[in-house]
Amino acid sequence: xxxxxxxxxxxxxxxxxxxxxxxxxxxxxxxxxxxxxxxxxxxxxxxxxxxxxxxxxxxxxxxxxxxxxxxxxxxxxxxxxxxxxxxxxxxxxxxxxxxxxxxxxxxxxxxxxxxxxxxxxxxxxxxxxxxxxxxxxxxxxxxxxxxxx
Numbered sequence: 001x002x003x004x005x006x007x008x009x010x011x012x013x014x015x016x017x018x019x020x021x022x023x024x025x026x027x028x029x030x031x032x033x034x035x036x037x038x039x040x041x042x043x044x045x046x047x048x049x050x051x052x053x054x055x056x057x058x059x060x061x062x063x064x065x066x067x068x069x070x071x072x073x074x075x076x077x078x079x080x081x082x083x084x085x086x087x088x089x090x091x092x093x094x095x096x097x098x099x100x101x102x103x104x105x106x107x108x109x110x111x112x113x114x115x116x117x118x119x120x121x122x123x124x125x126x127x128x129x130x131x132x133x134x135x136x137x138x139x140x141x142x143x144x145x146x147x148x149x
Contacts, residue, residue, distance in 0.1 A: 003056025004109055004142060011052055011060070013099065017110075018048035020095035030087045034078075054138050055113060061138060068121070068136035073129040075122040085123060089115050105143070113141040 008014065022044050025031040040046065049060035050071060061071075092114045101107045121139060125131045140147040 001143070004106070004113070005052055005055045005057035007106055008055070008101075008110070010057065011048070014048040014052045014055075014057070015045070016099045017095055018044045018051065020098040021092050022047065024091035024095055024098075025088060028087055028091055030084050031091060034084065050138065054117070054141055055110075056140070056142060068138045069132055069134055071138070072121060072125060072136060073132045078126060080126050081123075085118050088118055092118075109141075109143055112145065116141070116146065 005014070008017075026035050046061065046065050049065065053059050053061045089111075093111055096107055096110060101110065117139070
């Protein structure tokens with residue numbers, strides 16, 4: 001079976017999606033708050049690599065930038081922010097349209113992955129980044145959702 005990464009179009013697709021999502025969240029009046037202090041100069045490339053790996057592509061993120069622990073720590077210690085999460089998911093859905101995702105099974109699996117990651121792994125340690133355990137691996141997602149193991 002073709003991975004989500006392959007069905008979406010691989011590295012080039014995720015690079016375009018990361019650019020589209022980043023452009024939308026930076027401009028969003030709520031989500032943009034998280035970006036106003038500045039972001040890593042390679043944020044879009046790192047995001048693309050992370051999504052690619054999580055959705056069945058090569059280990060671009062873990063091979064170059066870090067593990068799941070490093071990603072989750074970057075998103076932790078900010079308190080609860082449900083509205084920001086929902087807005088980020090909305091921006092993701094709009095970014096899917098921006099990059100031409102009209103295929104319903106693909107759009108659904110990408111939405112479901114992003115919504116899950118945003119409201120679960122990235123929101124799990126709202127009190128402190130110090131609470132994030134070491135050695136976490138990037139969760140893998142496929143057509144049926146989260147893959148175990």
